[in-house]
Amino acid sequence: MRPIPFLLFIGLLLSLGSCRSDFETIASTGDLAFSKDTIYLDTVFTNIGSSTYRLKVYNQSKNDITIPTIKLAKGLNSKYRMTVDGMQGTEGKLFNNTDLLAKDSLFIFIETTANITDANPSDFLYTDQIEFDSGTNLQTVELVTLIQDAVFLYPKRFSDGTKETLPIGDQEIEGFYLDENDPINGNELLFTNQKPYVIYGYAAVPTGRKAVFEAGARVHFHANSGLIVTNNASINVNGSASTTDKLENEVVFEGDRLESEYSDVPGQWGTIWLTDGSTKNTINHLTIKNATIGLLIQNNDGTTVSIKNTQIYDCSNYGILAQTAKIEGENIAINSAGLASLSCSYGGDYKFTHCTFNNNWNSSSQVAVSIDNYSLGAIPEVKALTQATFNNCIIYGSYPNEMLLNKKTTAAFEYQLNNCLIKFDSATANPDYQFRTDTAHYNAIILNENPKFLNQSENKFNIDETSAAFAKGNSGYLIPIDIIGNTRTLPPDLGAYQSMPFPK
Numbered sequence: 001m002r003p004i005p006f007l008l009f010i011g012l013l014l015s016l017g018s019c020r021s022d023f024e025t026i027a028s029t030g031d032l033a034f035s036k037d038t039i040y041l042d043t044v045f046t047n048i049g050s051s052t053y054r055l056k057v058y059n060q061s062k063n064d065i066t067i068p069t070i071k072l073a074k075g076l077n078s079k080y081r082m083t084v085d086g087m088q089g090t091e092g093k094l095f096n097n098t099d100l101l102a103k104d105s106l107f108i109f110i111e112t113t114a115n116i117t118d119a120n121p122s123d124f125l126y127t128d129q130i131e132f133d134s135g136t137n138l139q140t141v142e143l144v145t146l147i148q149d150a151v152f153l154y155p156k157r158f159s160d161g162t163k164e165t166l167p168i169g170d171q172e173i174e175g176f177y178l179d180e181n182d183p184i185n186g187n188e189l190l191f192t193n194q195k196p197y198v199i200y201g202y203a204a205v206p207t208g209r210k211a212v213f214e215a216g217a218r219v220h221f222h223a224n225s226g227l228i229v230t231n232n233a234s235i236n237v238n239g240s241a242s243t244t245d246k247l248e249n250e251v252v253f254e255g256d257r258l259e260s261e262y263s264d265v266p267g268q269w270g271t272i273w274l275t276d277g278s279t280k281n282t283i284n285h286l287t288i289k290n291a292t293i294g295l296l297i298q299n300n301d302g303t304t305v306s307i308k309n310t311q312i313y314d315c316s317n318y319g320i321l322a323q324t325a326k327i328e329g330e331n332i333a334i335n336s337a338g339l340a341s342l343s344c345s346y347g348g349d350y351k352f353t354h355c356t357f358n359n360n361w362n363s364s365s366q367v368a369v370s371i372d373n374y375s376l377g378a379i380p381e382v383k384a385l386t387q388a389t390f391n392n393c394i395i396y397g398s399y400p401n402e403m404l405l406n407k408k409t410t411a412a413f414e415y416q417l418n419n420c421l422i423k424f425d426s427a428t429a430n431p432d433y434q435f436r437t438d439t440a441h442y443n444a445i446i447l448n449e450n451p452k453f454l455n456q457s458e459n460k461f462n463i464d465e466t467s468a469a470f471a472k473g474n475s476g477y478l479i480p481i482d483i484i485g486n487t488r489t490l491p492p493d494l495g496a497y498q499s500m501p502f503p504k
Contacts, residue, residue, distance in 0.1 A: 024064065026063050026066070028068065028137060029061075030136065030137030031061060032059065032139055034058070035055055035057075036055060036141065038142040039053050039141060041143065041144065042145070043258040044146070044147060045148050045150045045196070045258075046115050046116040046148065048113065048198070049112070050113070050259070051257070051259045052109050052110070052111050053110045054107060055107070055141060058105045059100040059102060059104055059105065060103065061103075062102050062103070065099070065100050065102075068133055069095065069096055069131070069134060070082075070084055070094075070095040070098055070108070070132055071094040071130070072129070073140070078128050079112050079114040079115075079128075080110055080112045081111055082095075082110050083108070084108050085098070110143065115147070116147050118147065126145045127142065127143060150195055150197060151185055151195050152198050153176075153178070153185070153197060154176070154200035155174055155176040155200065155201045164201075166204050168228070174202065174224070175202030175203065178209075188203075189205065189209055190211075190214070191212065192214050193214055193216030193217050196218040197220065199219065199221050199225050199226075200222045201225055202227065203228070205234070207233055208232050211233075211234070211235050212238065214238060214251075215250075215251065216248060216250070217251045217252075218252050219253050220255060220258075221253065221256060221291075222255075222256050223268060225269050227271075227272045228273045229274045231275065231278065235274070235281050236281075239284055241485030247287055250285050251286045252286075253272065255268030255269050255290045264313070266292075267290070267292050267316030269291055271294070272288070272291075272294065274297045276298050276299040277299070281306070282306045283295075283306065283310055284306075285310070286309075286310045287310070287313075288310070289312075290314050290315070291315045291316075292315060293315060294312040294319045295312070296318075296323075299324040303326070305326065308331055309330070310329075310333075311459070312333075312335075312341075313335050314459075315337045315338070316337075317339050318337050318339055318341070322348055324347050324348045325344075325350075326350075327344075327349075327350050328350075331354050331483035332355040332356070332483075333355070333461050335360060335459050336358075336361050336459075340366065340369065341359045343370045344371045344372075344385070346372070346383050347412075349385075350389065351389045351391075352393055353392055354492070354494075355393045357394065361397075366398075366399070367399075367401065367403060368396060368403065368423075369395050369403045370406070371403075371406070372406035373412070374406070374408045385412055385413045386412055388414065388415040388416070389415070390416070390418070391418045391474065392420070392479075392495075393417075394461075395423065396421065396423045401423070402422070403423075416443075418444065418477065419443065419474040419477065420446070421472070421494050422435065422447055444472075444474065446469070450467075450468055461496065464499050464500065464501055467493070469493050471489075471493060472491070473493055473494050478490070478492050482496060483496040483497060486500070
């Protein structure tokens with residue numbers, strides 16, 4: 001067979017194409033189908049843009065159609081904006097004569113940026129509709145967004161375009177000092193439960209001052225933001241036990257993306273940083289979510305950092321990273337961290353009682369608890385670990401070894417685990433991990449048994465009577481009330497939670 005000349009081949013294609021009716025459309029008849037009849041754009045803060053949401057529109061007929069108009073019911077004044085199959089339309093509000101082939105679909109992407117004054121004053125909802133066509137062919141999809149008012153805290157911007165910075169060591173980071181007499185916000189060192197707070201950059205507690213967080217306070221951190229407690233400054237978190245899953249009395253630190261798909265995304269913001277010399281820090285009923293490091297505690301001034309009834313989840317590096325610090329922790333639950341849920345590093349003095357340290361991070365390099373007495377800097381240094389005591393605790397996770405001990409013999413390395421459930425490959429010959437025979441460091445250890453948490457992937461570390469941690473605690477280390485306010489029975493269970501029957 002002789003090959004068809006190239007130009008003749010092109011001619012044949014053009015002639016075939018001219019016979020097609022793909023672009024001969026009829027008007028839409030109001031029979032569109034939609035992936036959703038209501039788009040909920042979740043909760044956004046006033047004047048902060050939402051995530052982008054998707055609507056799929058289907059032409060289920062055998063005809064190619066033209067949709068005369070796709071528009072927002074509030075017109076050009078709407079606080080929503082759209083793109084339709086990549087087209088911007090008129091200010092993202094109005095689209096004319098949109099073609100849609102038979103048995104095909106198109107995508108509409110929707111966003112909003114609205115002010116609290118735009119919302120309904122009774123329920124703070126901002127609503128609109130996407131209207132397809134008009135008259136008897138009119139079809140609509142509802143748009144709903146909850147708007148939250150907030151106190152916004154951020155660095156000053158100067159006339160040359162630069163932003164306020166904080167001197168941290170030998171570097172400057174974008175941030176500002178909290179002001180107890182701010183002309184707009186009033187006392188920025190007192191965080192109440194009246195409105196949520198949104199922080200951009202690092203907010204610092206000035207030397208000699210104390211930041212207080214009242215029960216129910218909500219603090220949201222933008223990317224690369226956090227809180228710094230400076231030399232001779234303090235933080236007092238004064239949450240209390242809640243009665244519902246809404247954690248209404250807890251103090252909550254988390255990112256500023258409120259959409260459900262961000263609820264467990266690690267590393268959305270920086271850290272709560274108790275720097276060298278911070279003093280008299282107390283934390284009670286605090287929940288930290290989605291940070292890079294939940295709590296970074298460095299070489300505090302010798303006063304004990306008290307951490308009680310605290311939950312820390314989904315941190316990209318550490319739940320708690322303590323370096324030459326002094327901490328007393330009770331009823332702490334930490335889960336899912338890229339390196340360690342708890343790291344007691346570069347020496348220090350630590351005592352944890354009735355705590356649950358778990359790590360479900362999907363990496364074999366992670367552990368629940370890491371302890372060492374040295375720093376791997378340009379010049380390696382050692383510091384005395386004067387105490388690392390764990391009483392009535394659970395140390396567990398996804399991998400065979402969930403505890404790591406790294407010691408240098410040139411400094412003290414004192415550790416003691418009493419009545420703890422530990423997940424660890426017992427086959428090791430390392431003398432530091434002889435859980436059965438080393439009574440100087442281990443007493444009444446439960447090894448490699450399942451605590452049977454309620455749902456660790458959802459950070460629910462409750463246990464019931466079938467758990468290996470049930471009634472295995474030592475009453476001599478008893479903390480009478482558990483992390484959520486339940487009274488412990490005797491002998492106590494291990495971990496942060498008093499056992500209860502699981503919901504059916």
